[in-house]
Amino acid sequence: MWSRKSAMLGSLAVAMYLLGLTLRNSQLVTIAVVIFVFLTWAALFGSHADVASSGRRAEEWSGEEGVALSNVSAMRKLSSARIFEDGEVSVTLRMQNHSALGKILEVKDRVPEVMRIKDGANYILMELGPRRETFIEYTVECPLRGFYSLGPVAVRVQDPFGLFHKEKELHVYNDFLVFPKMEDLKDTFVKSRVPKIFTGAVNIRQPGPGSEFYSLREYFDGDSFRSINWSAYAKTGKLMVNERERDAVSDIIIIVDARSVSETGPVSRNALVYSTRAAASLTKFFLSRRDSVGIVTYGDEIVSIDRDSGSKQLYIILTKLAGAMARGNTPLKVVVNRILPHINRGSPIIVLSNLEDDPTVVSALRDFRARNFDVTVLSPSSLEFEFDAKRLDRTGYEVLKTERDVLISELSSLGVNIMDWEPDMLLSTALAGARGF
Numbered sequence: 001m002w003s004r005k006s007a008m009l010g011s012l013a014v015a016m017y018l019l020g021l022t023l024r025n026s027q028l029v030t031i032a033v034v035i036f037v038f039l040t041w042a043a044l045f046g047s048h049a050d051v052a053s054s055g056r057r058a059e060e061w062s063g064e065e066g067v068a069l070s071n072v073s074a075m076r077k078l079s080s081a082r083i084f085e086d087g088e089v090s091v092t093l094r095m096q097n098h099s100a101l102g103k104i105l106e107v108k109d110r111v112p113e114v115m116r117i118k119d120g121a122n123y124i125l126m127e128l129g130p131r132r133e134t135f136i137e138y139t140v141e142c143p144l145r146g147f148y149s150l151g152p153v154a155v156r157v158q159d160p161f162g163l164f165h166k167e168k169e170l171h172v173y174n175d176f177l178v179f180p181k182m183e184d185l186k187d188t189f190v191k192s193r194v195p196k197i198f199t200g201a202v203n204i205r206q207p208g209p210g211s212e213f214y215s216l217r218e219y220f221d222g223d224s225f226r227s228i229n230w231s232a233y234a235k236t237g238k239l240m241v242n243e244r245e246r247d248a249v250s251d252i253i254i255i256v257d258a259r260s261v262s263e264t265g266p267v268s269r270n271a272l273v274y275s276t277r278a279a280a281s282l283t284k285f286f287l288s289r290r291d292s293v294g295i296v297t298y299g300d301e302i303v304s305i306d307r308d309s310g311s312k313q314l315y316i317i318l319t320k321l322a323g324a325m326a327r328g329n330t331p332l333k334v335v336v337n338r339i340l341p342h343i344n345r346g347s348p349i350i351v352l353s354n355l356e357d358d359p360t361v362v363s364a365l366r367d368f369r370a371r372n373f374d375v376t377v378l379s380p381s382s383l384e385f386e387f388d389a390k391r392l393d394r395t396g397y398e399v400l401k402t403e404r405d406v407l408i409s410e411l412s413s414l415g416v417n418i419m420d421w422e423p424d425m426l427l428s429t430a431l432a433g434a435r436g437f
Helices: 004-023 026-045 186-191 230-236 271-288 311-322 332-342 361-370 382-388 394-413 427-435
Strands: 053-057 065-069 072-078 082-084 087-097 103-109 116-120 123-128 133-142 146-150 153-158 165-170 174-179 202-218 240-248 251-257 292-298 302-308 349-352 375-380 417-421
Touching: 004 026, 072 103, 072 153, 072 174, 082 087, 087 103, 103 133, 123 133, 174 311, 230 240, 251 271, 251 302, 251 332, 271 292, 271 311, 271 349, 271 375, 271 427, 292 311, 292 332, 302 311, 302 332, 332 361, 361 375, 361 394, 375 382, 375 427, 382 394, 394 417, 417 427
Parallel strands: 082 174, 251 292, 251 349, 349 375, 375 417
Antiparallel strands: 053 065, 065 072, 072 087, 087 133, 103 123, 103 153, 116 133, 146 174, 153 165, 202 240, 292 302
16 A cells, blocks of 8 residues: 555656656656656565464463464453453553564554543554564553453554555454442441341241251251250250251342333443443342342343352353343333243342333332232433433423322332432432332
8 A cells, every 4th residue: 555655756756757758858757767666666575564364373372362464463462351340451462573574563453432541552653673572551441331352453564665555454352341330238238227128048937057046956866966065965964956047048039121211321321331230239249148149131132040149140140231232122011921930929029220111110010019029129210311411401301200200109109119210329329218228
């Protein structure tokens, strides 16, 4: 590809050649021919790299794959493949020149548009010596959850005279995952002065594996020696063992609205962003209390994760929430009819939805309450996001807000614990408002 310098030289040579013919000046014609010859030689035999792609692997980079422009290769390494929102990823791009000639390189590493370069730069113009390598280091900040990929690497190789260059995209990609950020709810729940439905492992007044003392009974073959009450043995002369009160684990069901309307508002401030963060925070809290947590997302389809406990379940749910996309318009009633036969009676239900553009909300939540499920609704209002972004005027906001207040009052009259979750309100505050702590 011609550079600006070569284009100017070429134009000058043409002008001199035509002028020399017009004036019958052999010196001008000779100079023009020399320039043409020089440009031809630079174009055909210049040392800029050809564009044949090939694979390359570097053992010292833990098997990271690189792609080459014949003699120029690129490899990339990330500091982490999984981070949380507002986290940072350090990127190291390794550029190598495998030829015996130096090269002038212009390199740009492509990053997703939602990312912000915090330190360093993903672009560099440099001269890379023969059989030398260099490193481009920069740090990106990741403000939004999702699956992302760095790459490709755009490379422009110039000849030594700066007359011609060749461009190529090296398809070197590195995928990484950004989880929704989580709020620590532990302190808030512990400080509550009244019993809550979300109690984690609860005692059910039956003997079995647990932590609380229940009663004494005689020792039988097969009982663990650790459970023997030696004080009782000293008093009675009989081997007695401690029975403990069996723990039961609550089943928590979290329903996340991922319909198209949930993305109404700015990219970083909408109902789906807040809902995924709340779901992640609640999941972490309940799992830390040894609860069993299941999650359901609905948009263009209904996707459910079966109830389970442990750190593995947290990772599974966080991955699902990171990939949640605002699509479709499945009514909540369809979701309730689908999952109702599979929910254990007494399981607390938490619904995260903006409650908009769905005429079946009241009917769906009434079905839950009719079966005596404890239902909590946290509703991040899209009206607030639109009004804050000045996409909605005051009159329209007031009219829609009145309709929303009527809906919330109707749901509250059904016995639903509901909170109109305003932007910038802490999740712990929203939960307190929903359940009246």
